[in-house]
Amino acid sequence: MKTPANGYLSLKTISDKLSLELSLLRFYEKIYSSFLPDRINAGDRLVYPAEAIENFKIIHRLKSKHLSEEDIKSQLASLPHKGKKPSKKPLARIITVTSGKGGVGKSNISLNLAIALRLLDKKVMLVDGDLGLANLHLLAGVKAERTLETLIKMDLSLADIITSGPCGIAMIAGASGIAEMANLPDYKRSYLLKQLEQLEQIADYIIIDTSSGVSPAVLDFIRVADDIMVITTPDLTSLADAYGLIKACVQQKIASRFGVFTNQVRNLSQAAAIYQRLASCSQQFLNLSLTNLGYMYRDRSIERAVRKRRPFILEPEKNRVSFCIRQLAELLNHDDFDISARKTPAFRRLQNLLNETNDDGRLSEVL
Structure with a gap:
């Protein structure tokens, strides 16, 4: 059994201490999340501060009185210091890694960039946004027992599907064909997006590896990004x-x-x-300035690392591709980007956007 972070407790530990069913606490978590303290990232899961025990105890006591939901929430709101404390931590910087064409090394770059940022002592969440051909966990050499698909089918919390990756990065594995997402009840859809929103107050960086192309899913993942990193190769197509x-x-x-x-x-x-060609066309025809984020060599060490299911940045032998990725991480970490200017969490913006589309079905692709 994994030991929680010092002074923090997993939901299972709280369940044991209160002698309440874990499923019941998960229900309380969904319905009364605004009256619970924020959780922190403890490697492969999210954990509560110790005072959450008292919060769950009060919620359970009020539920046992068979009060209406309005009365319960009213009484919870009147309790001093029982809700969330305002977070002073800046929101996570969201980097969406994408490409117009498949086979350009996008997933490998996303994974190794996440590790490079973690080696700079940053908290990193890596999300596999390729729901059709999710493969980040294979490249990382980890077994993802739970994915976004099991999150829906088994009625889990987002904390239950976080997998611990290399060097302590946190990973959320993708899945394919989550058609049920389009028909989720409003409270469940709202809860899920709030959980994703919570990640922005836990991590320093959220890296989203999308599928290739311009599908609605890709565009929606791009919409939440602070930085969009477009991967290309010398190939003309x-x-x-x-x-x-x-x-x-x-x-x-x-x-x-x-x-x-x-x-x-x-x-x-x-x-x-290559950069100059793409930047010139974008400036001339789209009136858009592109940032040069760097380059990576064609190198056999990448193929060897993939065969071993080990990120190439962790290979003991020095290789020039690792140097390129470390340069990229340093550039992103030390540029003049000011995340504090963004006050609204990106996933809340996405939720608002989806609400405006009148449930046109894109939610099943986005998540």
Whole structure:
């Protein structure tokens, strides 16, 4: 059994201490989340501060009196210091890694970037947003027993599906074909997005690895991003598709920062030429400035790492691709981006957006 963070308790531990069913506490968690203290990331799960025991005890006592929901929430709201304390921590910086074309190394870059940021002592949450062909857990060499799909089918909390990845990064595995999401009751959909929103107050960075292309799911993951990192290669079709993706985002009036990271290059001059070509077209035809986020060489050490299911940045032998990823992490971590300017959590904005679409079915793809 894993030991909770010092002074913090898992929901299972609280269940044991109160002699209440775990499923009952999960129900209370969903309905009365605003009257519970915030949780923190303890590696592969979220845990509560010790005072949450008293919160759950009060909620259970009020429920046992068979009061109406309105009366229960009214009494909870009147209790001093029983709700959430305002968080002073800045919201997490969300980086969406995407591409117009598949096979450009996007997932490998996302995984190794997450580890590089963790090695800079940052709390990192890596989300596999490729719901059709989720593979981040395979590249990381971890077994994801629970995914977004099991979150829905087994009525779990988001904390239950977080997997501990290499170097202590937290991972949420993707899934395929979550059709049930389109028909979720309002309270459950609201709860799920609030859980994702909570991640923004726990992590320093949230990295979302999307599928390739310009599907509604990809565009919605892009909408929540502070930074959009478009991966391309020297291949002509990859360049064309990268430009097509950027153009689609501009047409959707997505106002995030756009950056280009060029993979599989032979040398620095080739990387510079590719960036310049894409940046010039974007500036001329879209009136959009692109940031040069760097490049990564074509290197056999990547293939060897994939076969071993081990991130290449953790290989004992020095390799130039690890140097490129570390440079990218340093650039992102030390640039002049000010996350404090964003006051509204990104997943709350996404929830508002989905509400405006009148349930057009995109939610099943987004999550």
